[in-house]
Amino acid sequence: MGGPRGRYSEEELAKALTRAREGDSYAHVARTSPIPLRTLFAKAKAARVSEEGDSMVQVVVKPTRRGPKPALPAFMEADLVEWIAAMQRVGLPQGRAGILRKANELYQLLGAYRTRSVGKSHLPSGWYYRFRDRHPLLTTRMAQPISRVRNTITGHGVWTMTKLVIEHKLTAARFFNMDETSFMPAKKTKTVVAIKGSTNVWSHESKANFHMTVCAAVSAAGTALPPLIIVPGVRILKTDLAAATIERTCVTGASKGFSNSGLFKLWIDFFVTELSVRQIAKPVVLLVDNSSTHIDLDTVTKCIEGGILLVTLPANATHLFQPLDVAVFRPFKAKVREALHDKVTLTADGSISKADAIAIACAAFSETIIERPQNAVSGFSGVGLYPPNSEKLLKRLKHFASGGVKGDVGIAGWLKRRVVIQAEARAEVLTLPPEPQRTPKRQRATVDIAGRLVTEEMLAHEP
Structure with a gap:
């Protein structure tokens, strides 16, 4: 049996x-x-x-799937997979609604050639899930929003920095990255466990009525300097300042709590002092983003006097090459989000004072950046900055070029841009008739027929 x-x-x-x-x-x-x-x-x-x-x-003939035939033929489904991959390559990945819409367009084109004699007028959501099961190459991913300019960057600034590291024989302790981040994490929904039948599930959130910036600097060896915290205003309570629990943490004020070129110059002075306190040999490389607050003649002069080789990343490339963005700030933001949730859970108070914000930022900074130097080390090595690794740098440059698609799927020759189809339609459909051919005027030979009967034999004797 x-x-x-x-x-x-x-x-x-x-x-x-x-x-x-x-x-x-x-x-x-x-x-x-x-x-x-x-x-x-x-x-x-x-x-x-x-x-x-x-x-x-x-x-042996390869076994086929059981059950009724799919609504779309196998070759159409294969073409749909190619289109999905091609859309991902150009930065427009499709979700369930987009795939269903395109599949229904194909389904309507089948007409009398559908695989089923009796079927629905459109493909339902169930077809989409069965289509996913039939094509395990497809999966679900979160699409990271990337602006167009971030996908057209070049690596000139990165090569300059790599050259400095090699020429000056810099050690990991002499290679720093500095960047600013907001204290408040971005708001986003999350999946929770709720009672069945609940139609409106919501949660309290902690929210500060001001903007606070945290400036961090880490080295390729994992060393983290004390943070600079920027709060709005020109005066601050002593109790707020006392909430900074990390030794030598600096707190300053700006009109709206954002960094500016003046504060960056002050931070350069602080950075030079920290290098002296930690007895770090100079020159050192300081890698910053291409923000206008970091590019200033006075700032460059101050860096030269302090033995700092200031290098800016290529424009719009922080998501590719900045170690703080790649490996450090994410756990910091996660810890801040966790602390804010604990506060609202324990106190039922969603308001955040400056003292609360400074205390939470310092605790998260200490736990995720100072006490976990491996994050910074992984950030530098992961992007190929230190130790210098041209293979990783090139890989990061191409990281978003194809939308993350691996292999040769989505590059079929029949895939065309809409503008190409429009041009072909103009050339093949919207055509004009050929121009009329103008033949040269011929001289006509005539015969006088008035008052007589003319035959063909008589024409032979006519002059």
């Missing part, structure tokens, strides 16, 4: 057919293998035998 339906591999089927072809009875093969008897008969009938020289080679 054969095993349960469908519980056999292609190798087991091939072995069973080989035994039957060599003379073993079908009944005996079915009893001693997981292949049912009727399946053996059907597969043996469908198998093709081709002759190669003096030997006979059994070619």
Whole structure:
């Protein structure tokens, strides 16, 4: 007796057919293998035998899926997968709604050639999920919003920095990255456990009525300097200043709590002091983003006097090459978000004072940046900055070029841009008739027929 339906591999089927072809009875093969008897008969009938020289080679037909045929033919589904990959390559990945819309356009084009004699007028959501099951190459991912300019960057600034590292024989302790980040994490929804039937699930949130900036600097060796915290205003309470729990943390004020070129110059002085306190040899490389607050003649002069080689990243490339953005700030933001949630849970108070914000920022900074130097080390090595790794740098440059698609899927030759289709439509559909051909005017020979009867024989004698 054969095993349960469908519980056999292609190798087991091939072995069973080989035994039957060599003379073993079908009944005996079915009893001693997981292949049912009727399946053996059907597969043996469908198998093709081709002759190669003096030997006979059994070619087993690949088993097909059970059940009714899909609404779209297999070749159309394969083309749809190519289109999905191509859209991902150009930075427009499709979701369920977009795929269903395009699939329904194909379904309507089938007309009388549909795979089912009776079917629905459109493809429902169930078709989409079955389509996903039939094509395991497709999966679900979160699409990171990237502006167009971030996908057209070059690596000139990165190569300059790599050259400095090699020429000055810099160690990991002399290579720093500095960047600013907001204290408040971005708002986003999250999945929670709720009671069945709940139609409106909401949660309290902690929110500060001011903007606060945290400036961090880490080295390729994992060393983290004390943070600079920028709050709005020109005066601050002593109790707020006392909330800074990290030694030598600096707190300053700006009109709206954002960094500016003046504060960056003050931070350069602080950075030079920290280098002296930690006895770090100069020159050092300081890697910053291409913000206008970091590019200033006075700032460059101050850096030269302090033994700092200031290098800016290529424009719009912080998501690719900045270690703080790649590996450090994310755990910091996660810890801040966790602390804000704990505060509102324990106190039922969603308001955040400056003292609360400074205390939470310092605690998160200490736990995720100072006490976890491996994050900074991983950030520098992961992007290929230190140790310098041209292969990783080039890989990061191409990181978003194809939308994350690997392999050659989505580059089929028949895929065309809409503008190309429009041009072809103009050239092939919206055509004009050919220009009329103008023939030269011919001289006409005439015969006078007035008052007489003319025959063809008479024309021969006419002049």
